[in-house]
Amino acid sequence: MALKSIILLCCFIVAAHATDTPRSVVKVTKCEHQQIDIRCGNKEINILYARYGSPIGGDCGSPHVYGKPTRGCESAKSLQVVRKECQGKKDCWVKAKNSVFGDPCVGVFKSLTIHYACVDYEIVGACEGKQIDIRCGAGKTINVLYAIYGANFGSLCTNSFDPWKPICSARRSFDVVRNQCQGKRNCWVKAKNNVFDRNCRGSSALQVEYRCVRGTIVFACENKQVDIRCPSGTTINILSAFYGRNNQQGCRNPVQQTRFGLTLRNECSATNALSVAKSNCNGKHNCWIKAHDSIFNIPCQRGPSKHLEVEYECRKH
Structure with a gap:
């Protein structure tokens, strides 16, 4: 009994930590058949999280099938769909419909939740084996802000993210990208293990945040x-x-x-x-x-x- 209590307490602490987001992150939920509208003015949309599936925490009522409670379900392509529609744009809209995300649990009334931030920098990503290409206009050069190569961090190119597993990343991610791109008008970096000296389990990815400065x-x-x-x-x-x-x-x-x-x-x-x-x-x-x-x-x-x-x-x- 004591061991069970400890496990439950640990899960509660991890869950509480996992929902800690900065004030700049906007969180919005709409019920099935409704629509989420995102507007960022002069900034660009950065999608951090997306989930289409059975409601959580009372959103849109309790999930059920024919009057009986059901366990949570979600579309595996939630993040992929929302990022395709919104990432890098100044405004977008996404409908909470099975025709958009597929139906992860037939007969269950679902909801769409999106967490996003309006940012003033560019974000590019590449899955393992591919490459990122960064290009700045005439009179401007690249200023690298952030870079990560690894697995399980919710990258732009893959929907694989498990909040219960630790992130796997190369310590030299930032240095590698900065050495290849900083101060140049354009550059490219391959998302490969031998470039970053890191081999993670599962599919790896490279994600870079940068600005073009004059x-x-x-x-x-x-x-x-x-x-x-x-x-x-x-x-x-x-x-x-x-x-x-x-x-x-x-x-x-x-x-x-x-x-x-x-x-x-x-x-x-x-x-x-x-x-x-x-x-x-x-x-x-x-x-x-x-x-x-x-x-x-x-x-x-x-x-x-x-x-x-x-x-x-x-x-x-």
């Missing part, structure tokens, strides 16, 4: 500093600046695996990052800025490591 990016982890230098005849012009925690992977920011994929914990940003960078550097030939809380208006002094990222260009006099 300036040069400098980066420093907390308590370090960025040094900016422009050649003779030019001066510094700051384009953007960030200090805090976001989805940038360079300083091992805390990413956790949840039922909805990979999400960042303890996200925060300084409100005066751009003004600090401009006042220290604009119009000069060279400058430096320390990544330290005493310099920035930061709402999260405690917690995991933060970083400073500055985008700039060198302008002719």
